[in-house]
């Protein structure tokens with residue numbers, strides 16, 4: 227029997243989920259977006275099976291409804307959904323980055339709501355950035371709240387299993403506490419670092435000097451401001467708590483720096499390195515895994531399109547590409563990221579057979 231899924235909000239997350247859910251032959255994925263052009267694009271790109279014109283009509287035909295909109299809009303849509311004619315056993319769920327306020331709102335609904343949050347994403351937004359593989363190996367949090375319908379919870383877990391994410395059940399408070407630490411507060415720090423650079427007017431050339439370190443630390447500051455406004459206002463208390471901890475830590479750091487004793491300074495970096503190196507980055511864990519291949523390339527016009535052209539000919543997908551340390555007359559390092567180690571191994575073989583450039587894996 228076909229399961230009818232309706233995804234509301236066809237951006238990075240809704241689009242990626244729609245694509246992944248289509249791996250299951252027994253589902254029909256309908257998609258709705260407030261922006262009709264986005265819905266049309268999603269349909270043309272094959273991300274959704276159908277693009278119904280009426281949200282209410284589509285909702286009444288759905289077995290599962292996913293709110294994949296910014297969390298402020300999600301709460302408003304949940305409120306509206308009370309007036310929709312829904313199937314009795316419909317499952318409502320969401321993909322929002324916050325859970326306490328959403329689960330609070332769900333208490334007044336007439337139908338089962340199971341909170342959801344795939345812990346994978348990007349600084350990119352919009353349907354064009356959607357990727358079927360986005361959730362692979364990432365945690366996908368489910369927050370059943372007061373809903374005790376084990377059968378439908380199991381059904382949702384099975385439905386989501388095609389994303390190849392690792393489903394984890396968490397209460398809303400634990401979710402918001404932990405995401406404040408590993409996602410929400412770091413976002414504010416990234417944005418603050420960019421503001422700090424922006425305020426530098428003595429040597430404006432500093433912007434040009436912003437190389438790998440600054441770019442890696444602040445990548446997420448390029449994300450959708452509307453989405454982050456909503457996350458920050460909803461998880462405000464937990465984020466302010468993190469800021470308090472941070473300010474205390476910064477005060478200690480300041481005292482340490484004032485003494486300028488090398489030993490504790492090294493300890494500070496050493497401890498951070500140990501903890502960072504032990505994070506589950508490669509293959510498993512909450513972080514979106516990519517596998518980098520480094521290629522020494524000369525700074526000549528067309529080099530990148532030549533190399534990526536070889537990869538395209540061999541149908542090897544890349545997820546990211548950046549250049550490190552290019553200067554005139556000097557070899558630079560092209561870093562190409564792949565979704566799997568297998569893709570990276572194929573790419574390395576391709577480069578070794580089709581080019582003369584050295585390749586290596588960090």
Ligand SMILES: NC(=O)c1ccc[n+]([C@@H]2O[C@H](COP(=O)([O-])OP(=O)(O)OC[C@H]3O[C@@H](n4cnc5c(N)ncnc54)[C@H](O)[C@@H]3O)[C@@H](O)[C@H]2O)c1
Pocket residue numbers: 234235236237238239240241258259260261264294295296297299300303321322323324343344345346347348349350351352353450453457
């Ligand atoms: N971007 C990430 O890294 C990430 C990761 C995990 C979860 N999330 C969460 O998933 C949700 C979606 O994020 P995204 O990155 O896909 O955002 P996005 O900006 O890429 O897409 C959001 C889409 O929702 C549509 N939309 C907005 N209001 C709407 C409404 N009232 N009705 C219908 N459509 C509406 C927009 O037109 C847009 O197409 C957010 O709640 C976010 O917190 C984001």
Ligand SMILES: O=C(O)C(=O)C[C@]1(C(=O)O)C=C[C@@H](O)C=C1
Pocket residue numbers: 322323344345346347348349408409410446514
């Ligand atoms: O930009 C990324 O790489 C992300 O994965 C984004 C990120 C995160 O902070 O980890 C951002 C918000 C989401 O709720 C989940 C994921």
